[in-house]
Amino acid sequence: NAGVTQTPKFQVLKTGQSMTLQCAQDMNHEYMSWYRQDPGMGLRLIHYSVGAGITDQGEVPNGYNVSRSTTEDFPLRLLSAAPSQTSVYFCASRKYRDSQETQYFGPGTRLLVL
Amino acid sequence: DQQVKQNSPSLSVQEGRISILNCDYTNSMFDYFLWYKKYPAEGPTFLISISSIKDKNEDGRFTVFLNKSAKHLSLHIVPSQPGDSAVYFCAASRTGGTSYGKLTFGQGTILTVHP
Numbered sequence: 296n297a298g299v300t301q302t303p304k305f306q307v308l309k310t311g312q313s314m315t316l317q318c319a320q321d322m323n324h325e326y327m328s329w330y331r332q333d334p335g336m337g338l339r340l341i342h343y344s345v346g347a348g349i350t351d352q353g354e355v356p357n358g359y360n361v362s363r364s365t366t367e368d369f370p371l372r373l374l375s376a377a378p379s380q381t382s383v384y385f386c387a388s389r390k391y392r393d394s395q396e397t398q399y400f401g402p403g404t405r406l407l408v409l
Numbered sequence: 410d411q412q413v414k415q416n417s418p419s420l421s422v423q424e425g426r427i428s429i430l431n432c433d434y435t436n437s438m439f440d441y442f443l444w445y446k447k448y449p450a451e452g453p454t455f456l457i458s459i460s461s462i463k464d465k466n467e468d469g470r471f472t473v474f475l476n477k478s479a480k481h482l483s484l485h486i487v488p489s490q491p492g493d494s495a496v497y498f499c500a501a502s503r504t505g506g507t508s509y510g511k512l513t514f515g516q517g518t519i520l521t522v523h524p
Binding site for chain 2: 299326328330335336337338339340343345353354385387389397398399400401402403
């Protein structure tokens with residue numbers, strides 16, 4: 296199993312550009328989520344999905360869109376990048392209704408918006 | 410409003426000694442708590458967790474203690490090893506309803522274990 300994979304590893308964007316951060320998992324996990332990590336703020340939940348076709352907002356959803364057409368993939372779209380979206384983005388997955396509450400994280404995408 | 414707080418940005422410990430990382434939370438609805446470890450340029454990895462029905466959970470060198478009345482948890486690492494040097498995140502969740510699976514993280518504590 297590859298676990299949770301994310302692409303790209305690093306990206307530089309100009310303000311106003313759009314892009315999609317890719318996330319895939321091969322563990323057949325129902326639950327997937329996106330977090331951003333900023334200095335001094337820990338990880339904050341952007342969007343999450345409890346299964347294909349179902350998504351919902353997290354703590355900091357503004358400026359981001361998600362969709363979940365398959366169990367494996369959960370892409371995060373930046374519609375019009377802003378410098379405030381400079382961050383490290385982590386995708387995570389877990390089995391839904393798993394009593395352990397353990398989430399598996401991908402290696403992250405480092406995004407710089409100029 | 411930071412619902413999960415790790416008030417110590419960093420901690421330095423000698424190899425072989427105990428490392429104690431602390432975490433406080435404000436939301437009394439949280440009923441599951443986790444510790445994640447993160448190395449540079451990698452994603453967080455799960456370390457240990459505890460349900461609110463327990464006050465202690467142990468896994469090898471790692472023990473998590475939960476004090477619900479004080480809304481405080483701590484992670485003890487004994488003995489500390491240089492490979493434990495990483496950022497440690499405390500996280501909390503509610504296991505019921507629409508909040509299922511959502512983790513609220515603390516700011517993280519950088520642990521450095523010196524040989």
